[in-house]
Amino acid sequence: MSRLEPLDEDLLSANQKSLRDAVVGTRKGLGPDVWKSGPFGVWQHAPDLGIKAVELGAQVRFATELDPQMREVAICCVGVHFKSKFEFAAHAAIAISEGIDSSHLDVLAEGGKPSWKRELMITQKFTEELLQSARVSDSTYGAMVSAVGAKALVELVSTIGYYCLVSLTLNAFQVDLADSMIDRWPEES
Secondary structure (H helix, E strand, C coil): CCCCCCCCHHHCCHHHHHHHHHHHHHCCCCCCCHHHCHHHHHHCCCHHHHHHHHHHHHHHHHCCCCCHHHHHHHHHHHHHHHCCHHHHHHHHHHHHHCCCCHHHHHHHHCCCCCCCCHHHHHHHHHHHHHHHHCCCCHHHHHHHHHHHCHHHHHHHHHHHHHHHHHHHHHHHCCCCCCCCCCCCCCCCC
């Protein structure tokens, strides 16, 4: 991390250990040091808040009715909106694992409109409208609620909001990309 140093695991407080365990327990497959990276490494410096943020993150990632491809398109749109390098890189990889074509993500990263299937086009439009104007038009709202229903739409808006928090956290603290991640906006510091 450019602005905050990772904490020494041997010197963690009880709350920091709880946060570490929560991150490692819900982000399986990312290795035992996942708690030091991304927003989790930042939140270790404020573990009471971090624990709540990790709980919300686990809810929106792993316990909603939202279609995984729609979720990942929305998250990637948030990453593009904020040019959050780490966020976009992490979730582009997840999106690909959910079956999204990497060429579509390339177009999205450049600010374009990929030729998604209909549900993903609606998701991109809804997310971008909400991010750009803090509102959505009646027609976009109607298309989205018709596509997913009221419950999943609440989950989608909550997902967008959570990843705004994540993106702003990553950008404010200039969290470095992992070696395996692609920097889509190298000109951005």
